[in-house]
Amino acid sequence: MVTKEENIILHAEKLFADKGYDATSTREIAKAAEINISMIAYYFGSKEKLLEAIFEFRMNQGIEYTTSILGKTDLNAWEKLILILNRYIERVKNLKDFYLILQREQINLKNIAIVEFIKNSKRKFLETYKIILDEGYNDGLFKHQPKVEFIHSTISGTLFSAMNSVSFYKDFLKGTDDFEQEYYENLQIHLSNILKHLLGYEEKP
Amino acid sequence: MVTKEENIILHAEKLFADKGYDATSTREIAKAAEINISMIAYYFGSKEKLLEAIFEFRMNQGIEYTTSILGKTDLNAWEKLILILNRYIERVKNLKDFYLILQREQINLKNIAIVEFIKNSKRKFLETYKIILDEGYNDGLFKHQPKVEFIHSTISGTLFSAMNSVSFYKDFLKGTDDFEQEYYENLQIHLSNILKHLLGYEEKP
Amino acid sequence: MVTKEENIILHAEKLFADKGYDATSTREIAKAAEINISMIAYYFGSKEKLLEAIFEFRMNQGIEYTTSILGKTDLNAWEKLILILNRYIERVKNLKDFYLILQREQINLKNIAIVEFIKNSKRKFLETYKIILDEGYNDGLFKHQPKVEFIHSTISGTLFSAMNSVSFYKDFLKGTDDFEQEYYENLQIHLSNILKHLLGYEEKP
Amino acid sequence: MVTKEENIILHAEKLFADKGYDATSTREIAKAAEINISMIAYYFGSKEKLLEAIFEFRMNQGIEYTTSILGKTDLNAWEKLILILNRYIERVKNLKDFYLILQREQINLKNIAIVEFIKNSKRKFLETYKIILDEGYNDGLFKHQPKVEFIHSTISGTLFSAMNSVSFYKDFLKGTDDFEQEYYENLQIHLSNILKHLLGYEEKP
DNA sequence: CATGAATGAGAATTCATTCAT
DNA sequence: AATGAATGAATTCTCATTCAT
Numbered sequence: 061m062v063t064k065e066e067n068i069i070l071h072a073e074k075l076f077a078d079k080g081y082d083a084t085s086t087r088e089i090a091k092a093a094e095i096n097i098s099m100i101a102y103y104f105g106s107k108e109k110l111l112e113a114i115f116e117f118r119m120n121q122g123i124e125y126t127t128s129i130l131g132k133t134d135l136n137a138w139e140k141l142i143l144i145l146n147r148y149i150e151r152v153k154n155l156k157d158f159y160l161i162l163q164r165e166q167i168n169l170k171n172i173a174i175v176e177f178i179k180n181s182k183r184k185f186l187e188t189y190k191i192i193l194d195e196g197y198n199d200g201l202f203k204h205q206p207k208v209e210f211i212h213s214t215i216s217g218t219l220f221s222a223m224n225s226v227s228f229y230k231d232f233l234k235g236t237d238d239f240e241q242e243y244y245e246n247l248q249i250h251l252s253n254i255l256k257h258l259l260g261y262e263e264k265p
Numbered sequence: 266m267v268t269k270e271e272n273i274i275l276h277a278e279k280l281f282a283d284k285g286y287d288a289t290s291t292r293e294i295a296k297a298a299e300i301n302i303s304m305i306a307y308y309f310g311s312k313e314k315l316l317e318a319i320f321e322f323r324m325n326q327g328i329e330y331t332t333s334i335l336g337k338t339d340l341n342a343w344e345k346l347i348l349i350l351n352r353y354i355e356r357v358k359n360l361k362d363f364y365l366i367l368q369r370e371q372i373n374l375k376n377i378a379i380v381e382f383i384k385n386s387k388r389k390f391l392e393t394y395k396i397i398l399d400e401g402y403n404d405g406l407f408k409h410q411p412k413v414e415f416i417h418s419t420i421s422g423t424l425f426s427a428m429n430s431v432s433f434y435k436d437f438l439k440g441t442d443d444f445e446q447e448y449y450e451n452l453q454i455h456l457s458n459i460l461k462h463l464l465g466y467e468e469k470p
Numbered sequence: 471m472v473t474k475e476e477n478i479i480l481h482a483e484k485l486f487a488d489k490g491y492d493a494t495s496t497r498e499i500a501k502a503a504e505i506n507i508s509m510i511a512y513y514f515g516s517k518e519k520l521l522e523a524i525f526e527f528r529m530n531q532g533i534e535y536t537t538s539i540l541g542k543t544d545l546n547a548w549e550k551l552i553l554i555l556n557r558y559i560e561r562v563k564n565l566k567d568f569y570l571i572l573q574r575e576q577i578n579l580k581n582i583a584i585v586e587f588i589k590n591s592k593r594k595f596l597e598t599y600k601i602i603l604d605e606g607y608n609d610g611l612f613k614h615q616p617k618v619e620f621i622h623s624t625i626s627g628t629l630f631s632a633m634n635s636v637s638f639y640k641d642f643l644k645g646t647d648d649f650e651q652e653y654y655e656n657l658q659i660h661l662s663n664i665l666k667h668l669l670g671y672e673e674k675p
Numbered sequence: 676m677v678t679k680e681e682n683i684i685l686h687a688e689k690l691f692a693d694k695g696y697d698a699t700s701t702r703e704i705a706k707a708a709e710i711n712i713s714m715i716a717y718y719f720g721s722k723e724k725l726l727e728a729i730f731e732f733r734m735n736q737g738i739e740y741t742t743s744i745l746g747k748t749d750l751n752a753w754e755k756l757i758l759i760l761n762r763y764i765e766r767v768k769n770l771k772d773f774y775l776i777l778q779r780e781q782i783n784l785k786n787i788a789i790v791e792f793i794k795n796s797k798r799k800f801l802e803t804y805k806i807i808l809d810e811g812y813n814d815g816l817f818k819h820q821p822k823v824e825f826i827h828s829t830i831s832g833t834l835f836s837a838m839n840s841v842s843f844y845k846d847f848l849k850g851t852d853d854f855e856q857e858y859y860e861n862l863q864i865h866l867s868n869i870l871k872h873l874l875g876y877e878e879k880p
Numbered sequence: 881c882a883t884g885a886a887t888g889a890g891a892a893t894t895c896a897t898t899c900a901t
Numbered sequence: 902a903a904t905g906a907a908t909g910a911a912t913t914c915t916c917a918t919t920c921a922t
Contacts, residue, residue: 080373082287086917096883101918160372166429167365168285182433209434210427210455214419217426221418224371228387229414250415257462269906291892301908306893474885490783492697496913506887511914513885570782576839577775578695592843619844620837620865624829627836631828634781638794639824642801660825667872701896711904716897 065103065113068093073114077157080164081111108171111161115177118158122151123184130191137196138261142252144188145215149248152219163220185212196259203260211258215251222247270308270318273298278319282362285369286316313376316366320382323363327356328389335396342401343466347457349393350420354453357424368425390417401464408465416463420456427452475513475523478503483524487567490574491521518581521571525587528568532561533594540601547606548671552662554598555625559658562629573630595622606669613670621668625661632657680718680728683708688729692772695779696726723786726776730792733773737766738799745806752811753876757867759803760830764863767834778835800827811874818875826873830866837862 062070071093075084086107090097104110125147129140152159165174189208196202222243230239255261267275276298280289291312295302309315330352334345357364370379394413401407427448435444460466472480481503485494496517500507514520535557539550562569575584599618606612632653640649665671677685686708690699701722705712719725740762744755767774780789804823811817837858845854870876 079375080285080287082285083375085915087915098883098918098920102882107917163372164369167368170284170288179433182430183437186437207451207455209430209438210423210452213426213430213452214423214455214459217422217424218415218419219422221422221425222415225387225414225418228384232388232391233414246412247415247418250412250419254419254459254463258459290890292890302892303894303908303910304906307907312892489785490695490697490779492695493785495911497911508887508889508914508916509885512887517913573782574779577778580694580698589843592840593847596847617861617865619840619848620833620862623836623840623862624833624865624869627832627834628825628829629832630836631832632825635797635824635828638797642798643824656822657825657828660822660829664829664869664873668869700894702894713897713899713904717903722896 064095064099066117068095068100068103068110069114069117072110073118073157073161076111076114077160081161111165111171112173112177114158114161115165115174118155119177119181123181126184126188130188137192137199137201138259140192141189141196141255141259144192145251145255146248148215149219149244149251152223153244156223159220159223163224182212185216193259196261201261204258206258211255214254214258218251218254219247269300269304271322273300273305273308273315274319274322277315278323278362278366281316281319282365286366316370316376317378317382319363319366320370320379323360324382324386328386331389331393335393342397342404342406343464345397346394346401346460346464349397350456350460351453353420354424354449354456357428358449361428364425364428368429387417390421398464401466406466409463411463416460419459419463423456423459424452474505474509476527478505478510478513478520479524479527482520483528483567483571486521486524487570491571521575521581522583522587524568524571525575525584528565529587529591533591536594536598540598547602547609547611548669550602551599551606551665551669554602555661555665556658558625559629559654559661562633563654566633569630569633573634592622595626603669606671611671614668616668621665624664624668628661628664629657679710679714681732683710683715683718683725684729684732687725688733688772688776691726691729692775696776726780726786727788727792729773729776730780730789733770734792734796738796741799741803745803752807752814752816753874755807756804756811756870756874759807760866760870761863763830764834764859764866767838768859771838774835774838778839797827800831808874811876816876819873821873826870829869829873833866833869834862 068089072084072089075089075092078084086097086100089100089110100107100110104113126144129135129143129147132140135143162178165171166178169175186208189211193202193205193208193211197205226240226243229235229243233239235243256263273294277289277294280294280297283289284293291302291305294305294315305312305315309318331349334340334348334352337345340348367383370376371383374380391413394416398407398410398413398416402410431445431448434440434448438444440448461468478499482494482499485499485502488494489498496507496510499510499520510517510520514523536554539545539553539557542550545553572588575581576588579585596618599621603612603615603618603621607615636650636653639645639653643649645653666673683704687699687704690704690707693699701712701715704715704725715722715725719728741759744750744758744762747755750758777793780786781793784790801823804826808817808820808823808826812820841855841858844850844858848854850858871878
């Protein structure tokens with residue numbers, strides 16, 4: 061069951077991802093969502109607030125999950141890190157539209173509320189990484205103590221860069237139908253490999 | 266000496282970077298460049314063609330350099346790679362405005378000419394990496410043969426992600442005035458460290 | 471009662487007739503119709519579609535009438551022809567503005583929809599003439615079987631040419647106030663006289 | 676040998692005929708004529724004056740010929756009339772571009788100089804017809820004395836209407852390659868036939 | 881709750897013409 | 902005599918938002 065607001069949000073998300081925020085008109089969104097133009101103002105207040113609503117809709121889940129991992133006492137630091145990484149890759153894969161919008165807003169920095177959302181998410185990531193990295197280091201699991209900001213930039217940057225380039229790489233590497241599936245699997249291996257090295261973690265035999 | 270076209274290009278680049286292409290009006294560009302609005306059409310044909318002109322202006326130098334490195338017979342594979350990496354970091358640091366625009370266009374994929382520019386640049390990077398990685402592997406300098414597409418995604422992604430987050434990290438990490446300088450130095454170390462590991466390269470003692 | 475759309479159509483028709491389509495700006499139309507400029511786009515989509523709307527508004531009636539004459543079994547072929555001729559003269563006299571526009575579009579052939587309107591109207595005329603001429607010939611009423619295309623060109627051409635020249639002729643012939651009234655009466659006589667001859671019709675004594 | 680002015684005139688005539696005066700830009704004319712934009716202002720003063728120059732270029736010949744016919748004492752009134760008719764048809768056939776422009780200006784009546792050109796041409800036609808018709812009537816060659824204004828409207832109107840419809844009729848009547856040639860021949864017969872009747876002229880056996 | 885007509889500002893672009901060279 | 906860069910006004914159209922119903 062999808063509420064009327066959610067319906068608008070989902071269609072707006074698709075259009076914002078495809079065409080960009082500025083290039084998408086409220087008319088188009090109304091048409092796509094099969095609602096009247098003025099419903100956007102009615103439900104969300106303005107086009108900008110609608111964008112904020114999309115962020116609210118998508119961001120909360122993400123952060124909750126990350127936090128919940130921390131509490132799992134049955135996992136060691138490396139396992140927690142990998143869980144977060146996998147979850148992140150999964151999310152980006154599943155919410156491509158949203159993460160396209162997010163990437164743009166991360167550059168634009170025009171809407172204060174959204175900038176705050178993004179900052180908050182980054183903060184959460186950095187804090188979580190910090191906790192896990194410290195825990196692993198204290199447990200003797202990790203040998204190094206790399207800078208969390210670069211850890212995050214590499215994970216996040218590689219992931220987005222890879223995501224944006226899938227179709228280019230498929231073309232360039234003459235990939236077949238199952239290219240994307242394998243691509244994301246290799247990406248996970250690539251990233252965990254980098255992490256392993258940066259943290260100085262060695263898998264037990 | 267700056268020609269009238271260059272003057273327009275430079276002001277447009279600044280505005281496009283600050284506000285985004287769609288949100289920047291030709292009026293604003295004309296005002297900033299202190300020219301008549303119709304000169305944009307006169308010199309470039311349209312707002313879109315002006316964007317393409319910016320890419321033409323900035324992209325060519327970049328690619329030339331990358332290619333020129335390959336010919337240097339006095340450098341081994343690792344040295345070449347580091348040269349390219351450093352140069353890339355340097356360019357992104359110096360041409361922040363342009364690389365902000367590029368990042369957006371990399372996601373938008375709306376202007377065919379620009380998509381082609383970007384693809385071309387990616388192709389050049391991948392081919393260059395391939396050549397250097399093969400050379401290093403054959404010379405016994407590198408022990409691994411990682412996937413070139415992920416190498417690029419990690420370098421490029423980390424770099425852009427880091428660049429976009431400088432001010433956030435400065436805030437978050439309570440950095441002082443010399444934060445940025447040190448930040449980019451550490452970023453270079455971080456990236457070459459990752460490369461070292463991915464390629465299985467070991468510096469001679 | 472005039473709807474808002476009709477109001478715009480009527481003012482646009484007047485202005486297009488006076489100044490030509492290209493030379494009439496939407497601003498002027500909006501001013502004349504006392505509406506906001508954007509209402510033209512709102513109601514009709516574009517300036518061009520507004521022109522099409524004018525044609526739709528005026529053309530349909532015309533064709534209906536012509537067709538309805540054919541069914542009148544109480545009239546012979548000559549009487550039908552004269553009815554159509556009189557009606558045509560009457561329409562052109564009453565809808566001068568529209569027929570000025572039509573004449574220009576007949577030459578321009580730029581708007582596909584309008585070209586189709588005009589072709590359709592011509593087709594209808596030719597077919598109608600054909601039916602009536604055949605009927606009259608088979609009934610022995612008409613002695614000749616002239617080419618319908620030239621019949622139409624002469625009726626239509628003479629009519630438009632005469633209409634466009636009224637004020638010139640009034641001047642040239644030093645006509646008085648009732649010139650136009652008499653002019654159109656004579657024009658009707660002139661055209662039916664030509665038809666009589668071309669068809670070989672002789673009025674019964 | 677074509678002078679630079681003539682070269683511009685000819686290209687402008689073509690473009691004005693194809694697209695209409697308003698819809699043709701001086702840039703296009705300059706491009707087509709392979710001259711600099713400012714040459715139009717240079718040679719003619721303005722775009723409007725260029726249009727007038729086209730009329731001056733084309734109209735004079737036409738009127739001269741018509742007048743010259745009148746002096747031919749070896750021809751009777753009917754022969755003179757037919758000569759003028761044939762010449763008119765020939766001119767319209769050969770100068771289609773110009774006569775398209777003329778038809779539009781005949782409706783527009785915006786440029787005073789051109790309106791004067793057209794009026795002058797009409798006056799000349801009417802006067803010439805008047806002289807010939809009187810001559811033929813006085814010689815007992817013509818039995819009727821029709822109104823000269825309707826004679827002109829029918830000749831001119833039929834001719835233009837026919838000219839504008841050639842391609843439509845060719846389509847409608849499923850004409851072959853030689854359609855146009857035959858069409859204009861039949862048009863001449865059609866018009867002289869009408870004239871014969873209107874004047875009450877009977878060819879000698 | 882919901883509509884859709886109406887608004888007015890602002891968008892990019894095109895235009896004929898001018899003017900210094 | 903000829904150029905072409907430069908101008909500024911005018912063009913159509915699209916936009917987000919408002920408001921009476």
